[in-house]
Each structure stands twice: as C-alpha cells, then as structure tokens.
Amino acid sequence: MLTELAANLRQTLGILHKQDIQPVAHHLGRWVPDNTTDSPIWLGDDCAAIPDGEGYLLLAAEGMWSVLVETEPWFAGWCGVLVNVSDIYAMGGKPVAVVDALWSRSVEQSQQIWEGMKAASKAFNVPIVGGHTHCHSPYEALSVAILGRAQHLITSFNAQLGDTLLLVTDFNGKPHPKYPFWDAATMAEPAVLQANLDLLPTLAAAGLCDAGKDVSMGGLVGTLLMLLETSGCGAILDLDCVPVPSSLSLEQWLVSFPSYGFLLSVRPKKVASIQTLFRQQELVCDAIGQITEGQALTFQAGSKSTCFWNLSQDPLTGFSKL
Numbered sequence: 001m002l003t004e005l006a007a008n009l010r011q012t013l014g015i016l017h018k019q020d021i022q023p024v025a026h027h028l029g030r031w032v033p034d035n036t037t038d039s040p041i042w043l044g045d046d047c048a049a050i051p052d053g054e055g056y057l058l059l060a061a062e063g064m065w066s067v068l069v070e071t072e073p074w075f076a077g078w079c080g081v082l083v084n085v086s087d088i089y090a091m092g093g094k095p096v097a098v099v100d101a102l103w104s105r106s107v108e109q110s111q112q113i114w115e116g117m118k119a120a121s122k123a124f125n126v127p128i129v130g131g132h133t134h135c136h137s138p139y140e141a142l143s144v145a146i147l148g149r150a151q152h153l154i155t156s157f158n159a160q161l162g163d164t165l166l167l168v169t170d171f172n173g174k175p176h177p178k179y180p181f182w183d184a185a186t187m188a189e190p191a192v193l194q195a196n197l198d199l200l201p202t203l204a205a206a207g208l209c210d211a212g213k214d215v216s217m218g219g220l221v222g223t224l225l226m227l228l229e230t231s232g233c234g235a236i237l238d239l240d241c242v243p244v245p246s247s248l249s250l251e252q253w254l255v256s257f258p259s260y261g262f263l264l265s266v267r268p269k270k271v272a273s274i275q276t277l278f279r280q281q282e283l284v285c286d287a288i289g290q291i292t293e294g295q296a297l298t299f300q301a302g303s304k305s306t307c308f309w310n311l312s313q314d315p316l317t318g319f320s321k322l
Contacts (some may be wrong), residue, residue, distance in 0.1 A: 002239075002301050006253055006308045012255045014221040018316050025318030042157050044230050046213055047146075049153055056153060060087040061145035067177065069113070069140045075176075075186075076142055077116025082185060082259060083216070084146035085124045089197045090214035090262055092148050092204030092277070093150030097129045100144045101135035103166040110135055113142055118212065123190045124197070142169025152204040157321060158211035159231035159265035163291040166274060169284045171245050171259040180219070182245065185259040189275065196260060196281055203277060208270050215261030217223065221308070222255050222316075224289075225297055229311050229320050231265070234294035237308075239301045241288045265291055275295070 009015065031040035031254060034051055041235070047058040062083045069076040081098055089094045103109035108135070108307065122126050173184030185193060203209050211231065214225045220242070228235055244253045261281075266274060271287060279284035292298075295311040309316070 002304050002306050003053050006299055006306050009221055009254060009308070010223050012219070013040055014160065014218040014255050014257075015225070017220050018222055022315065022318040030295050030319060042155075042321065043183075044317060046090045047093070047148065047154050049091065051151070052149070055149060055151040056093070058091055058093045058148035058150055059145070060084055061143060061146075062087075064142040064143065066139075066143070068178045069142050071111075072179075073112035073140065074116040077113040078186060079116075080115055080119040080142050080144035081120035081124060081126065081128075083196070084144050085126055085213040086249070086260075088146055088148035089200040090154065091150055092152050092154040092201045094140060094198075094201055095124070095126045095146055095148045096141060098144055098146045099129060099131035099251035100142065101132040103134045103139060103142065105135070105137060107135045111138065112142075117144070123185070123193055125194060140229070150204070152201070152210075154204050154209055154212050154215045154264075155201065156227045156230040159227055159233050160211070160267070160290050161233065161291055161293060161301040162268065163211065163237060164268050164271050165224070165266040165268055165289040165291065166238070166271065167215075167243065167266040167284065167286055167288050168262040168264060169243070169258050169286055171243075172282070173245070173259065175245075175247055175252075175256070180256045182248070182253075182258045192297060196283060196306040199277055199281065200262065203274055208274050208277075209264050209266050213263050215258050215263055215301070217257050219255035219257065220249050220261070220263065223299075223316065225309055225311070225316050227263060227265065228255070228295065228297060228314050231291075232295065232321050233297070234292040234296045235289055235294055236298045236305075237289040237298050239299055243284050243286045247293065277286065295307075
C-alpha cells in the first residue's frame with residue numbers, strides 16, 4: 001500500500017507542474033547579489049525578499065490554473081488573491097496590495113472573476129490597486145501579483161538537520177466538489193481569516209520559526225519537496241501522523257490545496273510553544289516528520305518505509321543552495 005501510494009503521488013499534476021519551474025531556475029540562476037549586505041538573495045522562495053531598510057519588501061505573483069478560470073471564474077478570482085496573500089504570510093510578512101492581469105472574451109464574462117477577487121480583497125483586507133485588463137481575448141486567464149513587507153523572515157532555505165516538521169491547517173472547511181481544494185476560507189469570517197494568518201508574522205517576530213512554506217497546489221508532499229530542495233535536506237514524512245479531514249482520504253489530502261496550510265521546519269524545543277499558539281485559535285498544528293541528512297524524502301508508515309523522491313537524482317524546481 002505504501003509503495004502504491006508513493007507511485008500514485010509521483011504522477012499528480014500538482015507535483016509534476018512544479019518541474020515546469022526548472023527552465024526558470026536555469027534562466028534566472030539561484031541568487032542575485034544584495035548590495036546592502038554580504039549575503040546573496042536566494043531565489044526560489046514563496047516570495048522574493050528584497051532588503052529594504054530594517055526589513056524586507058516581499059514580491060510574488062501567481063498565474064491561475066486555466067481550467068479553474070474557465071469553469072469556476074468566481075472561485076478563480078478569489079483564489080488569485082488568496083494564494084498571493086498566503087505567500088506573503090508564509091514568509092512572516094503582511095500584505096500591502098495586489099495588482100492583477102486579466103484576459104477575457106468580453107467585459108460580461110470577466111465579471112465573475114472580478115467579483116471573486118473583490119470578495120477576497122475584502123475578506124483579507126488587501127486592496128486591489130491596479131493591473132492590466134484585456135476583454136477582447138480568445139481565452140480566459142488571470143494572474144495576480146502582490147506586494148508585502150516583513151521584519152523577520154520565514155524562508156524555505158533555513159530548514160536544519162533535526163528540525164521537526166509541523167503541519168498547520170484549518171479543518172473548519174469542506175472539499176471542493178470537483179477539484180483538489182480544501183475550502184476553509186470562502187465561508188469564514190474575515191476577522192477569523194485575518195487573525196489566523198497574523199499568527200505567522202507573530203511567531204517569526206518571536207523567534208519561534210525561521211523556516212517553512214505555505215502548502216501550495218503541489219499539496220503537502222509537493223510543498224515538502226520544495227522545502228527540502230531549497231534547504232538542501234532530506235526528510236522522513238510519517239504518514240501515520242498526518243492529520244486528515246474526516247471527509248477526505250489520506251491520498252486526497254496529501255495533494256490538496258488547503259486554503260490555509262503552512263509547513264514549518266522548527267527546532268524541537270520550540271514545537272510546544274508554536275502548537276499552543278495555533279491551537280488556541282482552533283487550528284491544527286501537528287508534528288508529521290523530521291528533517292534528515294541527504295536529499296531524499298522518505299515515506300514512513302508503521303514499520304514500513306519507502307523512498308518517495310531523491311532530489312539529488314531528480315530535481316523538482318531547480319532552485320537550491322547546492
């Protein structure tokens with residue numbers, strides 16, 4: 001069963017699409033110089049972190065899945081804002097504003113996308129301040145970019161040997177009827193959404209965590225692979241410890257976009273404090289594995305284990321320090 005699960009997950013689109021990033025890594029390189037410090041700015045994180053005085057400007061962009069834009073335009077507009085907001089908070093920051101680039105066959109057909117974006121803008125208290133609109137396009141498409149600011153970074157380049165892997169998520173939701181999305185956001189109160197997200201910069205400022213990512217369209221497994229690739233580490237994922245919503249199977253959950261989901265790599269002595277912080281707001285915060293030597297992700301279930309992916313032999317995105 002473990003071998004079959006691993007084989008199925010290797011073929012999921014959410015993970016395979018991450019390999020499309022490799023040409024970008026080739027063209028951009030792995031880092032850019034920072035004229036204000038002796039340290040390079042590493043590329044491949046949830047956001048570009050640009051030193052700015054005492055803190056950082058955070059810059060990110062997302063292109064929405066074309067199938068979603070065509071079939072679920074309101075939800076695509078909502079998610080366009082949501083995924084960018086998650087990227088900012090995942091790095092310990094807070095969003096400032098978003099811009100969008102929208103292509104549509106007509107003004108009328110673009111309305112549902114706009115309604116979704118406006119609803120998310122209000123829910124997350126992040127203004128839409130401009131962008132590009134084209135309503136004479138032969139197709140529907142949406143891209144959204146975001147600017148944020150952070151004082152203390154959480155980055156995917158800082159996972160360390162011996163770290164505990166924590167999955168933070170919200171089970172107060174429901175699965176999307178057609179796509180691998182766990183929706184814990186569209187029906188939630190804006191004040192709750194914002195308070196839950198604010199926990200990320202809070203723990204960064206308290207020095208509780210400096211390594212992690214938001215759980216993206218690659219699901220938990222794809223996100224963990226990206227974290228390991230940028231940090232140059234391996235990991236054991238204990239499948240028996242992964243919390244799963246009651247309405248989903250483990251396999252479904254491992255490839256789902258959770259709407260509120262963060263994978264944190266934490267020094268063991270700080271685990272309890274972090275769990276208390278999230279659980280006080282009725283969020284899930286469970287230990288699911290450990291950072292190890294090497295560059296392989298190993299699945300473990302009971303007394304059995306299998307190598308899911310060896311990044312030294314098969315890179316995922318191509319971004320890393322190695």
